[in-house]
Amino acid sequence: MKNKILNIIILGPQGSGKGTQAKILAGxxxxTYIGTGDIFRKLARKKTAIGRQVNHLINDQGSLIPSDFVVKVVSLELMKASKNKGLLFDGYPRNLKQAHAxxxxxKKLKRExxxxxxLPISKNITIKRLTLRRTCKKCNRIFVLGVNIDRKQIICQHCGGQIYQRxxxxxxxxxxxxxxxxxQxxxxxxxxxxxxxxxxVNGEPPIKTVTKEIIKHLP
Structure with a gap:
């Protein structure tokens, strides 16, 4: 496995920390980090027909983006990725149709x-984590109330962007x-x-603990 290019998927319910772990491992x-959440949040901020559609789906309804559209976007991202670097998929695929696609x-790219x-977590933990979660509009960095941010802080200390609750x-x-x-x-x-x-890998312990458990399985 040492000479093999890593191609990793991280799955889990909302609030499981899969995005955090994905970015840690990608670094x-x-x-190459493939995060559909980041991709579509960027699209949602664009003043285009597609941008408005995506914004309505993820911000107004909390819905998942139509599968065919996601497949097209992810496929384009894969085609752009360097063949010499491994891939890390954050929360994708989200259904069997996407998995098959x-x-x-x-296979076309000769990757496996x-x-x-x-990363499984309980429903109660999911709700607790998400209601405390805040996001920077500019750099998409995640903050947690009472952990690395307080309720009064509205400016990201890393990029100066606005911090808000999605x-x-x-x-x-x-x-x-x-x-x-x-x-799905x-x-x-x-x-x-x-x-x-x-x-x-249990997603409920602290971030560093989960990371250590994941790394045990990697070269």
């Missing part, structure tokens, strides 16, 4: 997945997203488990 192992693209991590981190949207997750994304876990590709 540590110099992998991703396999086709990966080396590790697929799943609409999809509010109770109504959280409930909707969890329902969608159970229906949970089957992905079973799909990869049947292929003996899935590695379960």
């Amino acid at each position: 540590k192992y110099k992998l 991703l396999e086709v693209v990966m 997945f080396t590790h697929i991590f799943y 609409d999809d981190d509010k109770p109504k949207a959280i409930a909707n997203r969890l329902e969608i997750y159970q229906k 994304t949970k089957p992905i876990v079973n799909y990869y488990q049947k292929q003996s590709l899935l590695i379960r």
